[in-house]
Every structure is written in C-alpha cells, then in structure tokens.
Amino acid sequence: MQFGDVLRGLLEETEITQKQLAAELNLLPATLGRYIRNEREPDIETIKRIAKYFHVSTDYLLDFQSGRTFSHIEDEVLRIFRSMTSEQQVIYVEQGKAVVRLNQKEKEAKSS
Numbered sequence: 001m002q003f004g005d006v007l008r009g010l011l012e013e014t015e016i017t018q019k020q021l022a023a024e025l026n027l028l029p030a031t032l033g034r035y036i037r038n039e040r041e042p043d044i045e046t047i048k049r050i051a052k053y054f055h056v057s058t059d060y061l062l063d064f065q066s067g068r069t070f071s072h073i074e075d076e077v078l079r080i081f082r083s084m085t086s087e088q089q090v091i092y093v094e095q096g097k098a099v100v101r102l103n104q105k106e107k108e109a110k111s112s
Helices: 003-014 018-025 029-036 044-054 072-082 086-111
Strands: none
Touching (some): 003 029, 018 029, 018 044
C-alpha cells in the first residue's frame, strides 16, 4: 500500500476532511490532495507531523514492517490505544486484563 492509500484510510476512519487536516498541519489543501492521490511524497518532517496527528507510527504511515509483523487487529488495537487519553488507556488495559482472566476461568472450568 502506498502512503496516500494509508493516509486516505486514516481520514476515512477519523471522519476528518482533507481541508481540516491541511489546516491542522499548515499544508496547502492541494499539496495534501497530491499526497492522497500518490502524486507526491511528503518530506520526513511532514510525515512525522501526520503520524503525530493520527497517533500512529511513521512505519504505519509508510506501510513499513520490520521484524515482527502485527495482524490487522493488533494494528487497530494499537492505533485505538494511542488515540486515548492516559486515563482512558488505564481503563482500557484493566478491561483487557479482566477479559483475559474471564477467558482463563472459562478454560479452567471446561478442563475440570
């Protein structure tokens, strides 16, 4: 997948318009449109600003995977987690732990 495809997906997921993103990042709307259409590639500083804005890694934006690769669902969980406040992250982790404990109890009950 190319950079513009990833960026388009993030815009759709977050329901942010190109115009809104361009204003937030101090980019010309036409320049952002070229990125999305894969007609032009942003410089590294712009890539970093876009990654920070969407709470994703630059590797995610560039569709680069090194070492261990994550499944789509793992990427989604990480993206959601990074978009939360610190307080929301603590709650999210505690809820995840509760689900794991519940699953473990169910497994133990079935094997007994």
